[in-house]
Amino acid sequence: MGAEAQVGRLAADPADYRLDAKIPPGPIEQKWDRHGFDMKLVSPANRRRYTVLVVGSGLAGAAAAAALGELGYTVRCFSYHDSPRRAHSIAAQGGINAAKNYRNDGDSVFRLFYDTVRGGDFRAREANVYRLAELSVNIIDQCVAQGVPFAREYGGLLDTRSFGGAQVSRTFYARGQTGQQLLLGAYQALERQIGLGTVTMHTRAEMLDLVVVDGRARGIVTRNLVTGAIESHVGDAVVLATGGYANVFYLSTNAKASNATAIWRAHKRGALFGNPCYTQIHPTCIPVSGDHQSKLTLMSESLRNDGRVWVPKTVGDTRPPDQIPVGGRDYYLERKYPSYGNLAPRDIASRAAKEVCDEKRGVGPGGRGVYLDFTDAIQRLGEPAIREKYGNLFDMYERITGESAYRIPMRIYPAVHYTMGGLWVDYNLMSTVPGLFVAGEANFSDHGANRLGASALMQGLADGYFILPSTLGDYLARAGPVTVDAGHPALRAAEAAVRERVTRLLAINGKRSVDSFHRELGQLMWNYCGMARNDAGLRYALVKIPELRAAFWENVRVLEGNEEVNQSLERAGRVADFLELGELMCLDALQRTESCGCHFREESQTPDGEALRDDEHFAYVAAWEYTGTLARPNLHKEPLHFEYVHLAPRSYK
Amino acid sequence: MNLILKVWRQKSAHDRGRFVTYEAKGIGAEMSFLEMLDVVNEELVGRGEEPIAFEHDCREGICGACGFMINGVAHGPERGTTVCQLHMRSFRDGARLTIEPWRARAFPVVKDLIVDRDAFDRIIQAGGFISAPTGSATDANAILVPKEDSDRAFDAAACIGCGACVAACPNASAMLFTASKVTHLGLLPQGQPERYDRVRDMVAAMDREMFGSCTNIGECAAVCPKGISLYFISRMNRDLLTASFKGRERFKALTAAGPAA
Incomplete structure (x- = not known):
């Protein structure tokens, strides 16, 4: 099987488009194991010949970079922070789920799988969620081995607590700083690989574009946030682990710098965007x-x-x-x-x-x-x-x-x-652009329309430590080493596009600050695409957002200076992308006239005000294709099938 | 409330830098210190002046990105608080505040209040980890850790790597930062095999980075936003001493076996 056969490629005609999730055959509890055997391996001696670019150094990114480095690949990891340890995974407080059943309270892999599918209001892929529940057990083992100081009982065993949406006690925690301790575990594993020379770390480097050569993701373009230098980097595969886009609302619990730019640029280069409207409040x-x-x-x-x-x-x-x-x-x-x-x-x-x-x-x-x-x-x-x-x-x-x-x-x-939406990926965590993998919150995958507490840390680490090291190796083994020359026209073109955009932002010299546009967008999103949504409100926002975007490009004020730290320039680029993504979120919320999980359409509720799902018409993943016109993306649907968890109204009464 | 701010402005690492005075007007007591700076910056941008560059991200006191000196105190007057969690109710109306970056040879200024803290990452690279490659772990409950050790390891692991300890120390020493990681890992059973190599290697890296020595002044612990205790420094020193003996034994073993070993 060649590289093209195993990936979900964009067909020339959207009507022929097939979103293939590549779910392995067989009973659900055997899929991941069997898939493991079916995947091709790269021999240890050949791994260093493959370069993997990992963008983001949070739980998913740091774990992936460390694990790939341990395997012997040549890894380059990018972060816009001064250190990989700053990633926003660090702020997660509560805990991480694992189906250990240490409490003897009836927990099992199947129950965690069941709770997560139901918690996501039946809008996630069963096979992915089952794998997540299986791997949850290995994650806790791995983290303890790294020295993560989880809370313990007096007997020296691990303590657990309960979290929303579950009736068992399966959440492992480290006081109220679980994310910090897990991230530091991954960070330390990453720093170890940096010390050993398998991973090269690029800090203060923000990814501003994806480079696609012959239909495959082959590189990224970054801007050095200290010197302003625009640089391109070539690799055999690209991993985006760049987090979520909740900051489109301006006010959110995300860190100030968290943004959608990396995934949005990848979207505009051909990666489909899954369920953009699913936003956790x-x-x-x-x-x-x-x-x-x-x-x-x-x-x-x-x-x-x-x-x-x-x-x-x-x-x-x-x-x-x-x-x-x-x-x-x-x-x-x-x-x-x-x-x-x-x-x-x-x-x-x-x-x-x-x-x-x-x-x-x-x-x-x-x-x-x-x-x-x-x-x-x-x-x-x-x-x-x-x-x-x-x-x-x-x-x-x-x-x-x-x-x-x-x-x-x-x-x-x-x-x-948190945003459950993100770039669409198949079972292997590969997007619709071959060679572009997406991990953690940046992908759309496992949480459906609502994420349960203590599941984000689990997903980030499952993707990074355990899934990508296998599936990415399979891709590389099948694709083989193909050299892309550092002078390739696609690289030069992407660099030029990034440079042109920076120049354009600096040249506007308008009257309004970047933040004032961001606040206004956030207000629109919160009022019309927030906790409750309706047809009229979404249509109103779909008129207002393009107007605001036009005003931004005419009247934003970004102060000069590209050869040094310029924080208003950094923010301007991110807000410009939010102004586009916000529109897609509203379009997605508008087409989904059912209520499900966090997506509450006022038109679709039960007599006592609960969300009313419409499985007949909406049991699918909405995957949006950028067509060159923001207002008219193509909608592709990946149907969801439920064989193991019976489709039923979700009640917590 | 209104405030007078004397802020360190420095265009880049190569610029000499100087203090510039600004007024912060109409500041609410419920704002955080960084939100106050946001207000000042919005005004500066409005006037076409370059905003004050400072580092920040989570604004919840956990990422460790933010930090600068306020009237000579790292992270300002509230104990156990980063500048992002410092609120303006801690200041009186009309206060004059001097704001400047961390000052340490190992932390060169990048711009205004931003400094380069890569040296911390390099200390971790030298040994601030447990070598546990992915997939090699046993069942989590197979390793018993007494609760007391685990709690104390957590106290040390709470370090956010902000650099306040270095900035507060008259010697610009990184002992508290290094000791917190050495202790976190050294207290756990998983960390024992590498315990003495770790402390030796991390202290050597700290010295290479040109951090100063510790003279037990304790400013570091006083300003640490996570309340990390000086106890960890003494514990690290004990490990370092033990390591020096162990090291000699290993050296002897190596030389006895001949150069090929």
Whole structure:
């Protein structure tokens, strides 16, 4: 089989287009194992002849770069940060799921698979999710071997806790800093390979384009953020592990620099974009405090293990929380979802918070907040026990709000947190551009329409440590080493395009700052493509976003200076891409007239206000193809089949 | 509130740099320090002046990207807080604040408040890891770790690599940074086989990077946003001492076996 046969190529005529997910045959529990045997191997002596470019150094990127380096490939890893350790995976708080069943509470690989498919509201691929659940077990083993200091019991064994959307205790954690510790584990493995010379690290290098030669991904173009130099890099394959695009909303829990540029440029070079409208709104964030707010801060979902969510029962009850008697409180999650209570999945908990605030029962300034109350847990377990579990989160809350959650209930409100959408990939994590692999949050794959808590870390590491090292090797073995000359016209053309764009941004010299455009876009996205969406609102946004984009290219002010650090130039390029991606998100949300997971279309709900899926018409992955015109992308559909988890309405009542 | 800011401006590594005074007007107490700088920068851009370059990313105090001196104190006046989590309610109206980058030979200025901290990565490369290639692990619960050790290892592992310890130290020493990683890994059973090589190699790398020596002043621990304790430095010194004896034994073994070994 040649390279072309094993990849889902773009056909000349969109009507002939076939999205082939390349799901291996056989029973679901044997697919990954069998696939492992069917994949071709690159012999150890030949691996160093292949160069793999890994863009991004978060959990997925650092893990992939380290694992590929260990195998002996020549790896070059790129990050726009000063160090790979800064990637935003570091901010994940709560934990990582693994089907270890150390608690003897009935967990299994199948149950984690089942919970994840159902948690994603039946909009993920069964085979991918099953593999993720299988690998979850190896991830914990690997991380412990690296020295990740997970929480432990007095007997020296690993501790676990519960998370939303599950009735078993399968979440491993390191206080409230699980992401930090896992990322540092991957970072240390990566630094070890850098020291050994298998991986070359390029920091402060931002990818601004993908280079495609003869239909294959063969390189990237980067801008050096210190010197402004535009450089191209050639490789045999490219891995994008560049995270999600929640910052399209301006205010989100993502880090300030998190952006969509790498995946968006790849999209414009031929990679299909899967389910762009699936956006996770996390229920427990610190509410917005003022107009100058630059970002939102998450309070880990793990807090819902011990905190109870409530608002006053009656509109206009402005008494301080401790003076509202129990009878005057509405513990709405416990009331509406008795079996999951405060641990209802994120999409459901977020919508419920919006609903009570829309009824004007919200608390705090502006009425956009609900209480997360630890009084009962403190009485039951004592303050030291709560401090042990969540101390750093309570401290962070106090630093930001000036209030102590040991005494006053926290105020929380939903905020944009994660994007399930991303570049479409097949079972091998390869996009529709041969040789372009996408890992972690940057791909669309495993979470369907809603991600369960503690699943992002699991997916990033599964992709990086275990999946890519196999599937990428298979691709390289089949494609063979083909040299691309450093002077190839495709490289020169991509470099020229990047240079032209930088020059264009610097030449506008308008009146408005980059941030003011970004805030306006964010407001549009939050109002019309946020927690609840409807036809009229989306159509309105689809008129407004192109107008805003045109205004940006006429009137943005980017200060001169390309030969040194120029942070407003960096931001301008990212916002320019968000202004395009936002439109695709609205188009995707408009075509999906059902509600599913985080995508809530007001037109499609049950009589009691729950999301109403339409499996007959929408059990597919929406994969969008860039056609050269932003307003008219082609929609391709990958049908989803459910053989192991019975398609059923999703209820947590 | 209104503030007067005296900010270090330096175009690039080759520029001499100087202080420039700015006014920050109409600042809200609920803003973070970096949001206050955002406001100043928006105004500078509006006037066509170059905004103040500073590093930041997560703004949750965990990525370690941000950090500079405020009135001579790394990360400013609040203990256990990075500048991104420092809020303006910690300052009074009319305050005059001097803002300058980390100063250390091993951290050259890149621009304004941005410094180059690559030296930290190179210290980690020298041994700040456990050699556990992917796929080689045993079952996670096969390794028992006493809770006390695990908790203490975590305390050390909480380091965010911001560099405040170096900036605060009169000797610009990187002992607290290095000791936190040496201790994190050295406390765990998984980290034992490489324990003494690790400390020797990491300390050697630290010296190569031209960080200063430790004279037990303790400024580092006082400004550390994660509250990392000086205890870890003494623990690292103990390991280093042990390593020097072990090293000699190994050296003897090597020389006894002849040059081919």
